Amino acid sequence: MSKNKMSQKRKELKKCMKRLDALQNELAKRKTYKRLKCYMEQLKELQNEVDRRQPRQIGYPVSGSLKIPHPVKLHEYTICFGQLDNCGRELLEDALNARCYAYAPYSNFKVGAAFRSKGGKVFTGCNVENVAFTPCCCAERTALVKGISEGCKTFNAGAVVAYHPAGYTTPCGVCRQFIHEFAKMDIPIYIAQAPESSAKVPAFEDDEEVLVTSIYHLLPHCFSKY
Template identity: 50%
Template structure:
């Protein structure tokens, strides 16, 4: 995959068309998932797509609730769909928000949630609207030294 580790710099931002077809497919799935967002309170639609170790893609959108803490982010929706189907090893994540001037990265709760399933780091592709530019990072870069309970 086309992902760079480390802190954000211009080398981490890629043009969509320069990414390999698997990454483009993942981002396109997140774009489609975003259309199903239920976000009547924030009007901030987000879509996500997560690829599992067998290559299958699961998608999710944000689903808001009047009791804001009951809302769920797109990233956790996608991951929960995969987990509920028996997949707990992720190989890549794409997130698409609607901010034109910045990237919509996963929130802290999503970062920690996804970190729970990291044995090996995986790339995170954060796309913003046309012209599609993509921030390429990793889950561990987004949550350095994330909390993990290790069971022996």
């Protein structure tokens, strides 16, 4: 075989080898694409399964419901005792004094409360415990029942004090519903931490922080038959 023919054959072989490499690359790409497509389909199925198991987040704003009342709420904030208005200071001081009479031999957690009636009279109360636990009465209800038993059916402000190292002690759920029963509109509720010391004449420091909340903040969705 001549050198020219040999050279031509080598060139043809090179071309064939290049075509073969190109075909192999194309075949590998197609296999990779098929595998990738298969993986994507599996991933999509898994995502659909996860979506079906997830709780639906679609809903409507509560404010748009005609079945839920949306009363006007008072502002909720914190303020120093010395900057409170006369109503807030008087109620907190009365509640603090009422706390001294708390009967809490089982929990040793003393609470005092004070509520101002629509007529301006202030009624105070403390928590009264019982060994049977069920007959226990919270300070808030004690104060309100005293006023109700004297003919006062509407109250326009209240205060609750107790000592807890973690911070404020707000009314329990039962008391929140009870307060709401005798508040014809949103009323301020002053919450303060009682002094830890057991002084005979307890008092608040002027820089003591007070939470000024309201019954509609404490119980936004109350139970009512009206």
